Amino acid sequence: MPSVSFPSARQASTVRVSRSRAILPEELSAIPWLDRLDGQERARVVDDLRVVSVEPGELVCRVGRPVTYWFGVIDGLLKMSNDTAQGMPITFTGLPPGGWFGEGTVLKREAYRYNIQALRKSLVTGITVDTFHWLLDRSIGFNRHVMMQLNERLGQFIAAREIDRLGSANARVARSLGSLFHPVLYPGVGSLLRITQQELGYLVGLSRQRVNEALQVLQQARLIGVEYGGLRVLDLDGLRRYLDAEPAPTVA
DNA sequence: GCATTAACACGTA
DNA sequence: TACGTGTTAATGC
Numbered sequence: 001m002p003s004v005s006f007p008s009a010r011q012a013s014t015v016r017v018s019r020s021r022a023i024l025p026e027e028l029s030a031i032p033w034l035d036r037l038d039g040q041e042r043a044r045v046v047d048d049l050r051v052v053s054v055e056p057g058e059l060v061c062r063v064g065r066p067v068t069y070w071f072g073v074i075d076g077l078l079k080m081s082n083d084t085a086q087g088m089p090i091t092f093t094g095l096p097p098g099g100w101f102g103e104g105t106v107l108k109r110e111a112y113r114y115n116i117q118a119l120r121k122s123l124v125t126g127i128t129v130d131t132f133h134w135l136l137d138r139s140i141g142f143n144r145h146v147m148m149q150l151n152e153r154l155g156q157f158i159a160a161r162e163i164d165r166l167g168s169a170n171a172r173v174a175r176s177l178g179s180l181f182h183p184v185l186y187p188g189v190g191s192l193l194r195i196t197q198q199e200l201g202y203l204v205g206l207s208r209q210r211v212n213e214a215l216q217v218l219q220q221a222r223l224i225g226v227e228y229g230g231l232r233v234l235d236l237d238g239l240r241r242y243l244d245a246e247p248a249p250t251v252a
Numbered sequence: 253g254c255a256t257t258a259a260c261a262c263g264t265a
Numbered sequence: 266t267a268c269g270t271g272t273t274a275a276t277g278c
Contacts, residue, residue, distance in 0.1 A: 169255075196269060207256055212271065228264060229269065 006202060007057040009083060009115040014059045015124070017068065020050035023125060027051065030074040031125070032098055032187045036141030048131040054078075054124050060116040061102065067109060069126030072100040073188070076122020077195060079203055082114045093156060094119075094180050094203045096195075098188025103146055106132050119199045152185050159240070166243070169206055173214035174242035176204045177224065181233045194230045218242070 023046065028034060031049075034042060051074065054060060060071060060078060078095040092114065095101055105112055106129050118124075127135075135142040156179055163175045177200075180186065180193055201211045215231070218224045223239050225232035233239065 197271095198269080208270090209257085209272085210255060216271090226270090 009059060009062070009081065009089060009117055012057050012059045012117060014062050014065075015052055015054050017050065017052075020052040023049040023051050027074055027123075027125070030097060030188055031072060033100070033142065033145040036145055037135070037139055041135060041139050041142070044131060044134070045127060048127045049125050051123060051125045054118040054122045056118055056120050058118050060118065060124055061112045061114075063113060063115055064111050066111055067102065067105045067129055069128060070100065070102050070106045070132045071116070071124055071126040073097050074123040074125050076124070077119045077199055078116050078122060078124070079119055080114050080116055091203055091205060092160065094176070094195075096180055096186045096189045096193060098186045100149065103132075103149065107136075119202055120196075149185060152182065156182070156185070168244045169210055170214045170217050170244055171242055172204050173200065173206070173211060174218055174223065174239050176200070177218075177231065177233070178236065178240035178242075181236055181239070192227070192230050192232050196229060 028046065034045065037045060050069070054076070061068075063082065073095050075097050078099075079091055080093050080095060080101060081089045081091045083089050095116070101116065102112065109129060136146070159175065159179065163172050167175065177193070180195070181189060181191075183189075197211045197215065198208045200206075200215075201208045204211070206214075215224065215226050218239070219226050221238070221242075223233075223235045223242065225234055
């Protein structure tokens with residue numbers, strides 16, 4: 001056995017609300033939809049927001065648990081995944097700073113339909129289901145934001161299907177990065193995405209070594225810059241469109 | 253063939 | 266010191 005291994009969702013522990021604290025003023029700027037609210041709405045939200053620090057491997061929410069919060073990432077990196085009947089985990093997307101998730105479940109007041117697990121130590125916040133619905137009932141700005149997010153996410157999942165069908169390992173890495181750099185869904189990610197090659201491996205389901213190889217290829221293609229502990233995007237559209245520039249198999 | 257794990261050297265925070 | 270990167274060797278499907 002390796003000296004350290006990432007815990008599967010099954011064995012991972014779930015974060016408890018009792019560990020949370022109130023949000024700090026300097027953390028409010030990490031919430032992209034706050035400035036769509038008026039003063040009264042904003043006051044209620046700030047009062048309602050809870051913040052919790054999540055250790056690597058811990059679950060923020062678990063499949064089947066009743067919905068409690070609409071969650072957002074202040075700092076760190078999470079992954080959204082599910083387990084197949086055979087027990088193989090399928091990753092749907094990564095969640096970098098600025099990302100919010102669970103609105104579909106919150107809207108219907110149902111149980112979570114996926115696991116959200118921290119890939120590294122992260123700062124996660126959230127508002128209660130009641131406050132979410134209260135905002136939905138009175139704030140047009142909030143409604144526009146949620147609608148925009150649902151629409152962008154739909155586009156992401158359609159793109160993700162293409163990756164699974166057509167993707168080589170290099171292409172899967174490229175397209176995953178294209179999703180993570182999404183400026184609308186994840187405004188907290190600048191042109192520099194803080195992610196290790198190991199974390200990217202967990203996200204796309206490849207070994208660290210294979211991810212490293214893919215990143216070299218993408219750097220050669222001038223799509224990204226590889227830096228210590230992170231990646232810089234140079235050509236976002238190129239990443240999203242990436243298909244292997246490989247073979248040109250000459251016909252004999 | 254292609255990806256994986258294990259192991260190592262090296263540089264950085 | 267602990268962590269992240271880049272690389273090679275051995276192994277598996």
